[in-house]
Amino acid sequence: MQLTHFTDLGLRVLIYLTYPDRTEPVTITEIATQFAISRNHLVKVVHFLAQQGWIVTARGKGGGMALSQPIETYRLGHLISTLEGHTELIDCAKPACGLKGQCQLKHILDQAQKSFYAVLDSYTLRDAVATPTREAIISLHQLRLQATVS
Template sequence: MRLTVYTDYSLRTLMYLGVRGQEHLATIQEIADAYQISKNHLMKVTYDLGQLGYIETIRGRGGGIRLAMAPEEINIGGVVRKTEEDFHLVECFNPESNLCKISAECQLKGALNEALKAYIAVLDSYTLADVITTKDALANLFGITRN
């Protein structure tokens, strides 16, 4: 299973904001600089994370973004489900475009589906808090000064 860049950037944004802390606002440019990724890509990601209720955006001078809930309340599996377009690991997972000749008798689809469920189940067992336990080290890598 490979996550899209969109999901990767969504998770990275949440991690950055989790390390930054809910009492501090961050900017999209700040996050883009920390990861050395495109600000334009992050603009859509942050907008969508706001629509999903994961982050809060504050407009105006001195504005920015922050987590809308505690890191313990943000489930990694839930974020992945909401940010991935689909989970079509192979052609036959998409009934609308499946042209595979062996689909009716293929046993691989079942095995892959079982693996996908296990993958998501593992992600469901983690929260954002679980993946940012080394906040000071991460803050140092991000160039964030923590109080």
């Protein structure tokens, strides 16, 4: 199983926003630069995160984004399943399967997927940004500050 690029970017944004020592909001351009990703694609991701209520955004000069809740309230299983679109691992209807209703594979895969998300839900965004990730986030923010001073 592989997570989509959309989910990957959504998680990167949320992780980047966990840095607590910001005095100004984080911008889409900043994140796109820090992770060397398409700004246009990131706009879609940020819009989705805001629609979910996971981040707050402000437009215009001095605008940007921030987490809307404390980091320990973000459950990884919920984040990932929502970013992934709650998709099933297999769809027995497309294309139609002659074994539909008599095959145990679908049941097994559904059970495995539920277990996957249950394990992820035992972790929060706070867990995901524990050391050494925290130090990497701090370094990214310090690099940004150095670039703006230079």
